[in-house]
Amino acid sequence: MNIYDIAKKAGVSIATVSRAINNSGYVGKATRQKILTVIQDENYYPSRTAQNLSNGAPLKLVGIVCYNIEDMYYTKAVAVLERELSICGYDIILSCTGESRQQMQKSVDMLITKKADAIIFIGSVFAGKSESVIQNAAKHLPVFIINAQVYGKNIHCAYCDESLTIRECVKHLFNLGRQKLLFVYDVDTYGSNKKLCGFNSAVREFCISNSSVIKCGADLNIISQVIQKHLSENDTDSVICANDLLAAAALTAAAKLGIAVPEKLSVIGYNNSLIACCTSPRLTSLENNVQKLAEFTAKNINSYFTDGKAQTDYKTDFKLIIRET
Amino acid sequence: MNIYDIAKKAGVSIATVSRAINNSGYVGKATRQKILTVIQDENYYPSRTAQNLSNGAPLKLVGIVCYNIEDMYYTKAVAVLERELSICGYDIILSCTGESRQQMQKSVDMLITKKADAIIFIGSVFAGKSESVIQNAAKHLPVFIINAQVYGKNIHCAYCDESLTIRECVKHLFNLGRQKLLFVYDVDTYGSNKKLCGFNSAVREFCISNSSVIKCGADLNIISQVIQKHLSENDTDSVICANDLLAAAALTAAAKLGIAVPEKLSVIGYNNSLIACCTSPRLTSLENNVQKLAEFTAKNINSYFTDGKAQTDYKTDFKLIIRET
DNA sequence: CTGAAAGCGCTTACAG
DNA sequence: CTGAAAGCGCTTACAG
Secondary structure (H helix, E strand, O other): OOHHHHHHHHOOOHHHHHHHHHOOOOOOHHHHHHHHHHHHHHOOOOOHHHHHHHHOOOOOEEEEEEOOOOOHHHHHHHHHHHHHHHHOOOEEEEEEOOOOHHHHHHHHHHHHHOOOOEEEEEOHHHOHHHHHHHHHHHOOOOEEEEOOOOOOOOEEEEEEOHHHHHHHHHHHHHHOOOOEEEEEEOOOOHHHHHHHHHHHHHHHHOOOOEEEEEEOOOOHHHHHHHHHHHHHHOOOOEEEEOOHHHHHHHHHHHHHHOOOOOOOOEEEEEOOOOHHHHOOOOOEEEEOOHHHHHHHHHHHHHHHHHOOOOOOEEEEOOEEEOOOO | OOHHHHHHHHOOOHHHHHHHHHOOOOOOHHHHHHHHHHHHHHOOOOOHHHHHHHHOOOOOEEEEEEOOOOOHHHHHHHHHHHHHHHHOOOEEEEEEOOOOHHHHHHHHHHHHHOOOOEEEEEOHHHOHHHHHHHHHHHOOOOEEEEOOOOOOOOEEEEEEOHHHHHHHHHHHHHHOOOOEEEEEEOOOOHHHHHHHHHHHHHHHHOOOOEEEEEEOOOOHHHHHHHHHHHHHHOOOOEEEEOOHHHHHHHHHHHHHHOOOOOOOOEEEEEOOOOHHHHOOOOOEEEEOOHHHHHHHHHHHHHHHHHOOOOOOEEEEOOEEEOOOO
16 A cells, blocks of 8 residues: 555545645645545555655654663663653664674664664763774764763763762761772673772772772672672671662672671662662662753754754763662 | 765666675676775665665564563563564664553554564553554554453464462462462553452452452552551551562561561562562562563564464463562 | 666655 | 656666
8 A cells, every 4th residue: 555556546646645644735625635534544654764765854763772771770761762752753773782892883783774863872881992883873873872971073972970979979988987898890881990980089089998899790699699708708888889789789698697787887879770769778879860861862862853953961960869778 | 875876986887786785696706896895985874764665675673562661571571572683683663652542553653654564562551442553553564462462363462371370379378378468559451450350369269368459559659658558457468469569669568567578478579570689588479471472472573574474372381489578 | 797777655846 | 736757765677
């Protein structure tokens, strides 16, 4: 079923059908009515790809490429982006790349090829060594990044300063009189690295006497064991985690060792995700405002296409949400 | 930059460029090399939409429409689908509709119009009163459903029997000697309804002396308060929740009331999500195998397009994962 | 091995 | 108000 079929059944030319569909140009009231009826009856849907080819009308498709959608930070970002962009009439193509640079390039190629109007990268994985993928993408379509800073033509960033956030956590612990800090993270990304730097410099700034860092894998049980081992072998009075899941594991570890939280051990999570409210005691967690970043980015994309004005650099504030740990 | 530009720079016709790109038909070795070099240099990407128009080549795009991607059940399903489908060369367009039937129809229209090859509905919201949206979609493209049963031409379902799962939970509690059951759910969907029916009939089957049901909203704090109120006013020895988040809230409520879990109160979650491992005590939860359903669906879609053979009805097993509650 | 030409499903000046 | 024709960026018989 195409525009020719409709035209034939309605007894008009395809040009007229096109006008009726798009409400462009003149078309007689009776004619329009007839055409619309035929379209209804035949359950006809005009092809967007053909429209795109014909007049260059945008497909209204934006690509989102993210590290891992099962990580709640990304879930939140994608959820908000989808909601906000769909209000502006954009649909989204989602792809998850993990850390593989090859996979990132593949996603970018796909999006260019499939005529996406813009591309959003979420996650710090896209900064640092994978930056060239982004620079290349920016030659073909506008690029928007959440949670990483990359500079270049046609590139727009929205992020939260990940080392200042950790400084805030350290400061809070310092004010509580804590002096034996542990920082826990899982993967070696650009973002983790910034957090780590933030941790180290804050430890220096506040003259923390005792600090250590551990990196652990992705499996929740193993994470918990690793933390448990560390806590049992090292004198520690507080732990800062690179995300809430790690913090939940830290809580489990502390419970197993019979260490009272928050009396003997402070635990700070990161991202202020749903998980922070599911643990008991409920997690104190650093709110780094993904939601804000995603909302801003959606609006920014929309204004890119409407006014042609988009902001290239946006930094959000953050806040330590103090609960029970 | 299009195929004409490439042809000109390479000094050949566009037909030859096309052949070189697609590895179809003969093209001289030297000619091919030259063309490929030009393409490299010019950073040229052929337009998939034009290819699609020209020879009907599928866009390799599958639409996913789900209730709410922030609910971890859907997150998991989408994550697995994305991973498995991308292996088969399919990219995904994601849209979230909530309960709005109008929104569902809008998403379907968009997917037909944008030439998606198939459409996946995730969630029981799509069964029952919204079924007509699905039936309509199935006239235009193959439909795959996760977690609901809808029958019709071109429709393929994969699900878990939501009333048998709840029966399993009730049976487990019965075997534990529990007699005062509470069932908690949040939204009125087709799926919740099946769970509820399962609960009621199992309560009858096992001659549970005392049972009640509460429905609460979406906000975690409010949920917890509602449950807390119920527990304090009614004699209850176990609670079955329609998802893990509700169960986490139940745990919080019990903790506030000083009710020992699992000694005085059994709590069973549902979906066996990440949340089940973040609470303490860790949640006993019903594993309804979304992951399996998503993997099956991805494979099913692939075989639909390769062999033309797809299974229309697939039911997964399930299992109560017993942890500490 | 290569090119000219028709066609995919649309839109849009242009002419009437 | 309506239609014929050209064009969007490709692919694919067909002829050479």
